[in-house]
Amino acid sequence: MTERVPLITMQLMGKPYSVPSGLTIMAAIEFAGYKLVRGAGCRGGFCGACPTLYRREGSHRMFTALACQTLVEDGMSLVQMPFVPLATKPYELAAITPRANTILSHFPEIAGCVACNTCTRACPQGLQVMDYIQAALRGDIKRVSLLSFDCISCGICSSRCPADIKHYAVGQLARRIYGRFITPAEPHLAERVSELEAGQFTSELTEMMHMSQAELRARYEQRSFEVVDDGGEHSATKRYNSPVDPVDFQDEIEG
């Protein structure tokens, strides 16, 4: 028995297509006959490969979304933006000294921020992007790191910015500096690394390498999670530790 799904019309790069309602933008593009060789990755909202620009009927605004996370709508006019060009001066993290103007000296263009908040409105992760750029401007590396923690580097912010700021690269540098120089070293991490180096888990790893895909999948689903108690400061960590795994797509694993 087949269920009838209503068709809707979307415009992809100016050309109309009838697609079933209820599909993600990405699935709708594929339904329309396109094969995505770029602009698709994890299909779970984490890799940032599928930024999409679209307009809706009845609004003068340009909207942004991840194609794998957003349902296609009737009258949507869209285009994929698989990559936002990025050119940054290379830096050697180990050679950086964290100071109030470290980020500004790497990305002086953040001084051009006009606080229009376009980046924040465009962010598919709902981050306070403008606030972290502003924190970067005043050298608050910790705040940049925490506010940008959930960034997936899709680059939408950067494509929309009137000051041409490379927000996601700014956040990444801050998180790297924060992780390397500011957060205290975790003793349990050093312990685990030395256990690994001493070969303590070699037999388990060897066992896993010989497992079938089904066995691996079962193991993966049964895995346990560390309880994180950080007073809510790293709320993103809690979300990432959710047992509902977003990368749980049969086609990804079997494809």
Add this chain to the structure above:
Amino acid sequence: MTITMRAGSGPDELLHKVEVLSEQHLANCYQCGTCAATCPLAAQMDLLPDMLIRHLLFGLPGVLERRTLWVCVGCESCTDRCPRGIDVARIIEALRQIRLQDRGDELAVAQLPDAARELPPIALVASLRRHTG
């Protein structure tokens, strides 16, 4: 070189733009030179503020190419002291804006020397606001 003077002979496009953007009436200037005398950076200018106003009124060429636009730092001493109440700083800001919109940035942000990258944020923000479109 031929210079065509157009004082009083129809609207000059640049003058009109400057008057709209700066909200100043340039013909109010009676050329006393107080602005030039009070400007702390006048020695670095290639066209003094009073002359700049005259050049605009006469429609003389090359105003937008003058170094004066970028030497003026907007300290507003001239504005404060003008006996005719002309906001000279606004006139120069209007010229900067016209130039930036026409020809692009005056400051190559990606090419800033390392020392400039170490400056207080206010220096960079102010510079970018005055030198980039």
Add this chain to the structure above:
Amino acid sequence: MQIAYYPGCTIKASARQHEGAALAVLRALGVELREMEEWNCCGVVHSLTSDNLIRHMAPVRVFARLREQGNNEVATLCDMCFNTLARANQLAHEHPEQIEAMSVTSGGELNYDGNSGVLHLLQILRDRVGWAKIRARVRRPLRGLTVYPYYGCKLLRPSEIGIDDPETPAVLRDLMQALGATVVEGSLQTQCCGAYHVVDREELVAGRVAATTAQARERGSEAIVLSCPLCHFNFDTLQPQASAPLPVFYYTQLMGLAFGLEPGELGLDAHHTDLLPLLEQHNLIRPKGGPA
């Protein structure tokens, strides 16, 4: 007395010593500055053309957030922030239609009526605390120390928002005299230091700094006292090599010394030009390793 506080970027970066000294001094005077929970750069320079609305968004957003956070008055230490905020406030008051236009393009986030108060710390000290109370709080008068107050531009111009007479300002002189210092003055006190030209036309700034410090020295000054973090950077780093540079103080640091506060709170070691020899010479701090 509690007042909402907008620090500005540079106060959190290269001018931390000014903030540290200001907060310590205000504690001693019973004034509490409460930093805004979330804030953005003010934009530093007020855009002077009639159609450049996007350049007014930053300061207007500061006011919108100030209101959201339940405040109607904001204090700042930075002269450039003060100038930009005060002028944006004035713009919002006089041209509500421009704020409306900004709000429409920004998804309705920028409603603001231009009715907040913007206070520079010097105004709080002069108009709310008063020189008498400051004089009464002095524990170690700056006797024998001769200073040249430098005002620069942004405290004074344009006169609609300036905190003092643009031609003959008195606020820093009165403050320094209340602390017991000797004040010398001169015509270059209110002349621009070259400001942001330090980014790509450093020689223009160096010329202004040389002229002003020469005048201060001629009048017998031993130090420059000022308020603006950009003036501070320029004077502290770009004095001519020919003679020993004059130490450059934030007025808050000299207040802290006169109040007898812990020198550690005043960031006296955060300067390019060493402040300590002059202070030791006038017995305003104990020499390092000297008797307690």
